[in-house]
Amino acid sequence: xxxxxxxxxxxxxxxxxxxxxxxxxxxxxxxxxxxxxxxxxxxxxxxxxxxxxxxxxxxxxxxxxxxxxxxxxxxxxxxxxxxxxxxxxxxxxxxxxxxxxxxxxxxxxxxxxxxxxxxxxxxxxxxxxxxxxxxxxxxxxxxxxxxxxxxxxxxxxxxxxxxxxxxxxxxxxxxxxxxxxxxxxxxxxxxxxxxxxxxxxxxxxxxxxxxxxxxxxxxxxxxxxxxxxxxxxxxxxxxxxxxxxxxxxxxxxxxxxxxxxxxxxxxxxxxxxxxxxxxxxxxxxxxxxxxxxxxxxxxxxxxxxxxxxxxxxxxxxxxxxxxxxxxxxxxxxxxxxxxxxxxxxxxxxxxxxxxxxxxxxxxxxxx
Numbered sequence: 001x002x003x004x005x006x007x008x009x010x011x012x013x014x015x016x017x018x019x020x021x022x023x024x025x026x027x028x029x030x031x032x033x034x035x036x037x038x039x040x041x042x043x044x045x046x047x048x049x050x051x052x053x054x055x056x057x058x059x060x061x062x063x064x065x066x067x068x069x070x071x072x073x074x075x076x077x078x079x080x081x082x083x084x085x086x087x088x089x090x091x092x093x094x095x096x097x098x099x100x101x102x103x104x105x106x107x108x109x110x111x112x113x114x115x116x117x118x119x120x121x122x123x124x125x126x127x128x129x130x131x132x133x134x135x136x137x138x139x140x141x142x143x144x145x146x147x148x149x150x151x152x153x154x155x156x157x158x159x160x161x162x163x164x165x166x167x168x169x170x171x172x173x174x175x176x177x178x179x180x181x182x183x184x185x186x187x188x189x190x191x192x193x194x195x196x197x198x199x200x201x202x203x204x205x206x207x208x209x210x211x212x213x214x215x216x217x218x219x220x221x222x223x224x225x226x227x228x229x230x231x232x233x234x235x236x237x238x239x240x241x242x243x244x245x246x247x248x249x250x251x252x253x254x255x256x257x258x259x260x261x262x263x264x265x266x267x268x269x270x271x272x273x274x275x276x277x278x279x280x281x282x283x284x285x286x287x288x289x290x291x292x293x294x295x296x297x298x299x300x301x302x303x304x305x306x307x308x309x310x311x312x313x314x315x316x317x318x319x320x321x322x323x324x325x326x327x328x329x330x331x332x333x334x335x336x337x338x339x340x341x342x343x344x345x346x347x348x349x350x351x352x353x354x355x356x357x358x359x360x361x362x363x364x365x366x367x
């Protein structure tokens with residue numbers, strides 16, 4: 001597809017965004033893995049434990065359904081940098097609530113905090129991905145997506161391991177992990193100040209209370225561009241499967257492989273490593289264009305690897321290797337799809353369209 005003319009942009013703001021996103025994904029995964037480790041350590045029966053794991057996944061997912069379109073409106077109506085600052089401030093508050101829950105060992109408060117963190121991510125997501133085409137020239141979008149995916153999944157790896165380690169290190173004293181999360185949120189707020197100031201794309205855009213009507217309107221906009229419409233559908237379905245896979249691995253480790261939460265975290269880390277490497281390579285292979293040919297290649301690779309995982313029995317090492325390979329092909333799929341969604345819409349519609357595919361910001365996008 002044609003590349004827009006290059007413009008002079010400072011990459012300082014881009015790297016500030018990368019660091020801010022890294023911190024957010026890192027913190028989210030620490031909190032979620034802390035809660036999962038607490039659940040596993042309660043000694044519940046298998047059915048009860050699975051119910052709690054499903055509840056955590058549900059509470060971390062619903063805000064993306066309820067508030068992603070609000071995040072899209074914010075990304076269009078206000079400067080995406082300003083929205084980023086607002087949501088990072090919200091993260092500080094959410095982590096403060098989480099610390100209170102950890103201090104009193106209150107599951108309800110911790111679950112509320114998890115919902116707040118997910119809401120913050122849902123509101124931030126459209127601005128985060130909308131900032132990329134405003135901070136980078138079009139010919140570097142694939143590269144930029146590769147970098148942000150690599151950084152995100154490195155954060156997932158470290159956050160998953162850190163969360164499990166903190167749960168073991170501060171068992172019964174989880175409040176100290178909460179203090180650490182508050183500190184990280186404050187750091188993320190200050191790094192977000194380095195993002196370049198950008199103008200609002202559509203400051204007069206009206207907020208639609210009827211989110212169903214807004215969704216239908218946005219679908220109408222997407223259907224005018226067949227490639228964009230298919231990319232958004234593929235992206236949403238891709239990250240739905242990613243969330244499902246994560247929840248499956250959490251139970252698969254203890255119940256099938258008979259390993260603890262720390263080693264189960266290694267399985268999710270292997271998946272994240274694969275996605276990060278695949279995303280970075282896909283960005284480099286794409287060069288100065290959006291390489292559509294990587295999409296079917298990634299889909300075929302994921303399908304074949306998934307069939308191997310489901311059809312044969314593997315131990316910890318074998319499962320980890322195959323999950324890494326699955327993640328590698330996932331990166332090949334995700335990078336060109338993301339770049340396409342960022343590049344094709346009109347500037348005034350980008351925030352709203354990002355919100356329709358921002359299920360990716362959740363679980364595995366922020367896993």
